[in-house]
Amino acid sequence: MTRQPTIEDVARTAGVSKGLVSLALNGRPGVAQETRKRIDAAVAELGWRPSANARGLATKRAYSLGFIVRRDPITFQADPFFASFLAGVESVLAERDQVLVLSVVPDVEREFEAYRRLTSDRRVDGFLITDLLQDDPRVRLVADLGQRAVTLGRPDSESPFPAIVRDYDAGIDELLTHLAELGHRRVAHVAGDERMQHATTRLTRHLEVAARLGLQTIVEHTDFSPESGAAATHRLLDRSERPTAIVYANDPMAIAGIAVAHERGLTLPRDLSITGMDGSDTGRFVYPALTTLDNDPVGWGRAAATALLSYIENGDGDDVTLPAAALILRSSTAPPGSPG
Amino acid sequence: MTRQPTIEDVARTAGVSKGLVSLALNGRPGVAQETRKRIDAAVAELGWRPSANARGLATKRAYSLGFIVRRDPITFQADPFFASFLAGVESVLAERDQVLVLSVVPDVEREFEAYRRLTSDRRVDGFLITDLLQDDPRVRLVADLGQRAVTLGRPDSESPFPAIVRDYDAGIDELLTHLAELGHRRVAHVAGDERMQHATTRLTRHLEVAARLGLQTIVEHTDFSPESGAAATHRLLDRSERPTAIVYANDPMAIAGIAVAHERGLTLPRDLSITGMDGSDTGRFVYPALTTLDNDPVGWGRAAATALLSYIENGDGDDVTLPAAALILRSSTAPPGSPG
DNA sequence: TTGAAAGCGGTACCAC
DNA sequence: GTGGTACCGCTTTCAA
Numbered sequence: 001m002t003r004q005p006t007i008e009d010v011a012r013t014a015g016v017s018k019g020l021v022s023l024a025l026n027g028r029p030g031v032a033q034e035t036r037k038r039i040d041a042a043v044a045e046l047g048w049r050p051s052a053n054a055r056g057l058a059t060k061r062a063y064s065l066g067f068i069v070r071r072d073p074i075t076f077q078a079d080p081f082f083a084s085f086l087a088g089v090e091s092v093l094a095e096r097d098q099v100l101v102l103s104v105v106p107d108v109e110r111e112f113e114a115y116r117r118l119t120s121d122r123r124v125d126g127f128l129i130t131d132l133l134q135d136d137p138r139v140r141l142v143a144d145l146g147q148r149a150v151t152l153g154r155p156d157s158e159s160p161f162p163a164i165v166r167d168y169d170a171g172i173d174e175l176l177t178h179l180a181e182l183g184h185r186r187v188a189h190v191a192g193d194e195r196m197q198h199a200t201t202r203l204t205r206h207l208e209v210a211a212r213l214g215l216q217t218i219v220e221h222t223d224f225s226p227e228s229g230a231a232a233t234h235r236l237l238d239r240s241e242r243p244t245a246i247v248y249a250n251d252p253m254a255i256a257g258i259a260v261a262h263e264r265g266l267t268l269p270r271d272l273s274i275t276g277m278d279g280s281d282t283g284r285f286v287y288p289a290l291t292t293l294d295n296d297p298v299g300w301g302r303a304a305a306t307a308l309l310s311y312i313e314n315g316d317g318d319d320v321t322l323p324a325a326a327l328i329l330r331s332s333t334a335p336p337g338s339p340g
Numbered sequence: 341m342t343r344q345p346t347i348e349d350v351a352r353t354a355g356v357s358k359g360l361v362s363l364a365l366n367g368r369p370g371v372a373q374e375t376r377k378r379i380d381a382a383v384a385e386l387g388w389r390p391s392a393n394a395r396g397l398a399t400k401r402a403y404s405l406g407f408i409v410r411r412d413p414i415t416f417q418a419d420p421f422f423a424s425f426l427a428g429v430e431s432v433l434a435e436r437d438q439v440l441v442l443s444v445v446p447d448v449e450r451e452f453e454a455y456r457r458l459t460s461d462r463r464v465d466g467f468l469i470t471d472l473l474q475d476d477p478r479v480r481l482v483a484d485l486g487q488r489a490v491t492l493g494r495p496d497s498e499s500p501f502p503a504i505v506r507d508y509d510a511g512i513d514e515l516l517t518h519l520a521e522l523g524h525r526r527v528a529h530v531a532g533d534e535r536m537q538h539a540t541t542r543l544t545r546h547l548e549v550a551a552r553l554g555l556q557t558i559v560e561h562t563d564f565s566p567e568s569g570a571a572a573t574h575r576l577l578d579r580s581e582r583p584t585a586i587v588y589a590n591d592p593m594a595i596a597g598i599a600v601a602h603e604r605g606l607t608l609p610r611d612l613s614i615t616g617m618d619g620s621d622t623g624r625f626v627y628p629a630l631t632t633l634d635n636d637p638v639g640w641g642r643a644a645a646t647a648l649l650s651y652i653e654n655g656d657g658d659d660v661t662l663p664a665a666a667l668i669l670r671s672s673t674a675p676p677g678s679p680g
Numbered sequence: 681t682t683g684a685a686a687g688c689g690g691t692a693c694c695a696c
Numbered sequence: 697g698t699g700g701t702a703c704c705g706c707t708t709t710c711a712a
Contacts, residue, residue, distance in 0.1 A: 004460065006689055017699045022691055032697055049460040053402065054689030056393040057704045064441075071423055082423075083411050086444040094443075094454070099463055101404075102442040103434075104426040114434070120344065120389040123439055226625040256625045262602050263627035285566040285596045287603035346705055357683045362707055372681060394705035397688045686709080695700085 005046040014042035025050065052097075056122075065093065065308055066124035068103045069131075070111045072225070080251065080280035081297045088301020089128070096309060112141060119145045125312045128152070128304050129161075132197040150308040152300060153198055154319070162311050163319045164303050168198070168277075171293040171325035172205045175275055178291075178327065179245050180213045182335045184273060187215050188243035190232045190253055192224040199224070202249050202277065218243055222253060229253025233260040237272075244273065244336035251276035251283050254290055258332070269334040279328050289330035296322070345386040354382035365390065392437075396462075405433065405648055406464035408443045409471075410451045412565070420591065420620035421637045428641020429468070436649060452481060459485045465652045468492070468644050469501075472537040490648040492640060493538055494659070502651050503659045504643050508538070508617075511633040511665035512545045515615055518631075518667065519585050520553045522675045524613060527555045528583035530572045530593055532564040539564070542589050542617065558583055562593060569593025573600040577612075584613065584676035591616035591623050594630055598672070609674035619668050629670035636662070 011018040024039040126148035154163040192199030222228035248254035254276035276292035283290030351358040364379040466488035494503040532539030550557045562568035588594035594616035616632035623630030
């Protein structure tokens with residue numbers, strides 16, 4: 001393979017200066033129709049694409065978005081959310097000639113290092129922040145670094161960044177109403193990591209709605225991992241007054257919960273109704289298929305990338321609201337004591 | 341935040357020319373000890389880090405590795421392998437000031453586009469290629485693009501790239517021997533996507549070993565998705581002569597298989613022994629906990645990144661052999677008909 | 681051992 | 697409208 005063409009080559013074969021090629025490339029006004037055609041032809045002929053490095057050096061941009069995800073090294077679980085989320089992100093980056101720089105780190109220390117390094121090396125123009133914590137330190141850090149970002153969800157503390165939000169409250173409402181209508185009266189909630197914002201939001205909402213519907217609630221706390229979900233399930237089923245339904249704050253825990261129920265010889269959903277949240281396809285392939293709240297991860301990805309780019313390019317910092325999460329009814333919920 | 345320091349700033353505060361700073365930074369010889377100290381001090385004082393863009397422009401490097409993963413848009417499953425693999429990759433990239441550019445695409449067309457785009461935009465210095473197909477077209481594509489790469493596994497067709505390999509044969513041997521010793525005689529194999537190389541390798545090996553051990557084998561083909569794994573399980577359990585043990589070519593399918601067995605009212609592992617492969621932690625949290633073949637994804641990541649960087653930097657194209665996969669015994673296997 | 685200067689491949693400003 | 701040119705922040709000759 002021969003050397004890739006440069007803007008100089010294009011200028012020469014189009015018989016213009018490279019300045020003009022640059023203008024044309026970026027769709028700027030001030031280039032004659034006729035000339036633009038010649039340039040376009042030359043670009044096509046040579047198959048020229050601008051060097052991201054050169055462009056970035058001149059414009060002080062990286063044309064890249066950063067995404068840093070921290071995973072517990074032991075439970076290095078691939079959250080089913082991410083693959084789809086990333087596909088959504090990619091779909092918008094591809095058409096804008098930008099890329100995603102991904103960093104998977106095992107602990108907070110490396111996580112902070114990663115934010116610093118990507119910033120000081122001018123690797124990215126902004127960050128996608130997911131899994132918001134209570135009073136999330138990353139928001140401060142990124143702001144202090146002078147970087148841009150968007151958050152998935154609205155931080156509870158002060159944030160200078162646009163937030164992408166989706167209403168989950170209505171979905172939880174639907175979910176509990178569904179359970180109540182089936183005849184459940186004792187509905188447990190297996191909450192996620194208390195330090196995570198959406199864990200708390202979901203729990204709070206559950207408690208509110210349950211109170212309104214006259215449901216008794218038992219709460220167990222976890223770290224969102226399947227392992228902790230399984231443990232919580234055992235604790236719930238060890239009680240003298242067992243819940244007849246368990247609502248898990250995410251699908252992986254619900255799936256682990258199903259396994260525990262089987263292990264203990266329960267027949268589902270007759271002996272126990274189970275629901276997830278943050279709906280993923282995985283839930284379709286377990287038995288019984290998991291009733292859950294949809295979360296459209298691809299939509300999150302598209303929205304987050306779009307918002308971040310527009311924030312970077314236009315300084316447009318408005319929040320973005322996604323359609324509310326919808327209830328997906330499958331077969332893991334039924335009236336208590338009903339035939340499997 | 342103020343403007344980030346440049347090499348010029350460092351040169352000025354160290355009282356030398358920027359050329360020297362560059363030499364010092366890159367640990368090149370020909371800089372006086374004394375001078376090097378002054379430069380290091382200035383670097384530390386200013387907190388300077390070189391701009392990846394500027395550096396890359398001068399050296400025609402991207403200091404980035406590309407990783408393109410294609411996921412079926414419907415079963416956008418996050419293979420548990422990836423999170424750990426990426427953590428392994430990151431651990432070596434971080435200490436070398438390089439980054440990972442990730443692209444998740446829904447189909448082959450976008451996949452090829454992604455390879456082309458990352459190349460023509462000079463975004464990456466090489467690619468990590470996973471999930472090798474039979475006669476994988478990506479190897480040709482990447483070679484034609486003049487890019488570097490390493491493959492996870494050795495391609496069946498001609499490849500100019502270093503391969504990272506791990507012996508799986510011995511593990512399959514152990515696995516089947518284990519089953520045979522438990523008393524199983526009819527052992528099914530749920531193979532992965534036939535177009536994928538490791539699916540075929542594993543199946544072939546299973547057939548060889550089974551023949552040697554005098555085991556009867558029934559084979560079902562899938563696409564590696566939990567859904568297809570579930571379907572295969574149904575087909576197997578519908579037979580008049582059921583297998584007493586099923587070996588799945590990956591863990592997600594094995595987990596789906598466990599669900600199917602429960603659904604059909606079987607008691608595991610009494611009525612059916614199940615094993616996975618490509619061992620992941622997920623298997624610990626299902627019931628019964630999954631016996632599987634370990635795969636050390638973090639190790640794959642570290643090895644792949646290290647090999648690719650050395651290939652890029654030194655043209656060192658030797659294959660790398662990882663420790664053989666080991667059998668992880670958990671509780672999803674037992675003598676046929678034994679108490680659960 | 682060190683400094684000066686010429687790129688790398690773009691962008692952007694300033695004349696004409 | 698268009699060409700010329702000075703950067704962007706590094707690396708890499710080439711002299712001194």
